[in-house]
Amino acid sequence: MIILDMHTDTLTKAYNNDQSLYSNSYNIDFIRMKKHGSYIQTFAAYIDHVYCPANAVKRAIELIDKLHQECEKHKDDVMLCCNYKDILFALDNKKAPILLSIEEGAALQGSLAALRTFYKLGVRSICLTWNYRNEIADGVAEEISGGGLTVFGREVVKEMNRLGMLIDLSHISERGFWDVIALTSQPVILSHSNAYKVYPHRRNLKDDQIEAVKQNRGVIGINLYPYFLNGSSKATIDDIVKHIDHIISIAGEDHIGIGADYDQTEPVFEGIDGIENTTAILEELLKRNYPESVVRKIAAENFLRVIKEVL
Numbered sequence: 001m002i003i004l005d006m007h008t009d010t011l012t013k014a015y016n017n018d019q020s021l022y023s024n025s026y027n028i029d030f031i032r033m034k035k036h037g038s039y040i041q042t043f044a045a046y047i048d049h050v051y052c053p054a055n056a057v058k059r060a061i062e063l064i065d066k067l068h069q070e071c072e073k074h075k076d077d078v079m080l081c082c083n084y085k086d087i088l089f090a091l092d093n094k095k096a097p098i099l100l101s102i103e104e105g106a107a108l109q110g111s112l113a114a115l116r117t118f119y120k121l122g123v124r125s126i127c128l129t130w131n132y133r134n135e136i137a138d139g140v141a142e143e144i145s146g147g148g149l150t151v152f153g154r155e156v157v158k159e160m161n162r163l164g165m166l167i168d169l170s171h172i173s174e175r176g177f178w179d180v181i182a183l184t185s186q187p188v189i190l191s192h193s194n195a196y197k198v199y200p201h202r203r204n205l206k207d208d209q210i211e212a213v214k215q216n217r218g219v220i221g222i223n224l225y226p227y228f229l230n231g232s233s234k235a236t237i238d239d240i241v242k243h244i245d246h247i248i249s250i251a252g253e254d255h256i257g258i259g260a261d262y263d264q265t266e267p268v269f270e271g272i273d274g275i276e277n278t279t280a281i282l283e284e285l286l287k288r289n290y291p292e293s294v295v296r297k298i299a300a301e302n303f304l305r306v307i308k309e310v311l
Helices: 010-016 030-036 056-073 084-092 112-120 140-145 151-163 174-183 207-216 237-251 279-287 292-310
Strands: 003-008 039-046 078-080 096-103 123-127 166-168 219-222 256-258
Touching: 003 219, 003 256, 003 292, 010 039, 010 056, 030 039, 030 078, 030 096, 039 056, 039 123, 056 078, 056 096, 056 112, 078 084, 084 096, 084 292, 096 166, 112 123, 112 151, 151 166, 151 174, 166 292, 174 207, 207 219, 207 237, 219 237, 219 292, 237 256, 237 279, 256 292, 279 292
Parallel strands: 003 039, 039 096, 078 096, 096 123, 123 166, 219 256
Antiparallel strands: none
16 A cells, blocks of 8 residues: 655754664654655655744755755756656655655745745645744734734735645634635645644644535645644544544544654654654554545545645
């Protein structure tokens, strides 16, 4: 079964610790992706708040360069993909497909030229904000302000639509979410977000937002981070199935995927500490009488559908 995980912080962790993406002790590496045979991973260049705003572009370039170097060094095993056809080509040639995203739109430093340059470097998705305000919009930690997209943020959405880039609304304020939904001409993603009704964390989506993603034809990636699942440092597969059940009850089977958020920080999802264990989620769904056709959609097909449409 093809698996597509839409979000991991492994690239940033490996760069910070001068470790290889090919082989490491983290949740993900190229060897394990290749061993699986059909594992597609989006690596996020996470721009920590300490680099914003002055050094955001520099930090993004350093992280992107790290991924490019590793992909070139191990080009017989992995392939940086920029569209759906690239992914199919990589899979057909027994290479692990890799996608590149930026987590934190502050990386643009208020410049559409930076956006277009990142596109040329292979970036195909941008999480418009992290938790805080940037030049594009307010993040979830700024909810009290009631702020959404800025004038520049509106231009970013339009340009990402024109270029063919995935607009990622994980971390954005609720007002920002609705501003983008009203403006975008393409499906959006929430690469790593859960259901607020199951656990009321500010990073999780309310029911009307889930319904809006359905109407937009977008996809929500289930996040394995315990604090977003149940508010504690420990979580089980049952916790994640609760979020899957709830999102499907509103959005249906075509708008949910996986955005594991591996290597974000400790703790990790109990019993799933790397990509070799991700299949446990899918196996649990099958045990609970989810049809195999639906499990395949959750595993990869829903995100692949949006990638095919947008990129």
